[in-house]
Amino acid sequence: MxxxxxxxxxxxxxxxxxxxxxxxxxxxxGDQWKSFKMLLAYFHMLEKCNPGTITKIEIDRKNWFKYGFMALGSYIEGFNTVIRQVITVDATHLKSKTGGVLLVAVCKNGNDMIYPWVFGFTNSECSKSWTWFLKQHCRVILQPELMLIISDRHTGISNGIAIFPDAAQGVCAYHLANNMKQHCRK
Missing domain, CATH: 1.20.5 (Single alpha-helices involved in coiled-coils or other helix-helix interfaces)
Structure with missing residues (x-):
């Protein structure tokens, strides 16, 4: 305007x-809704052109999109060979007509730079979507028992992390500080 x-x-x-x-x-x-129909073809080509890439799409009984997951082959190889297994997971809400939530897991490399690890997207941030995302995440890790997962302790994340019984868990200092400011004003 x-x-x-x-x-x-x-x-x-x-x-x-x-x-x-x-x-x-x-x-x-183009049409946002048509892009969901092209997702299967995109994921197929992603796996074909990027060796080692793992993708997964889940749909419901009505053939509606439910969950999506993507881990690029080069990221998988780097993570499983040279990256410290300290993983931060979080979500952000997508602001479009289609809505949805982008789920991410990132790490830091040896130079303290953010290392994009795996991505997922779903209709909502809930226990089922986080559990599904973290199960897919578990498929691409060689040694999940050595992980440290840092999160904002969202209920869905906490419930999803239960599939990693041996992994250590941590709380994001930024979210912890904000919660302290909000709930402990004195």
């Missing part, structure tokens, strides 16, 4: 600006 006003002197309502942006995104990137 501001760009149109400043550059062209056109005043747009919020609704018109939103619909215009939506139309442009549709023209540039």
């Amino acid at each position: 501001t760009d149109m006003r400043d550059k062209y002197g056109i005043k747009l309502s919020y609704n018109k600006a939103y619909r215009s942006k939506d139309c442009v995104l549709h023209n540039v990137f």
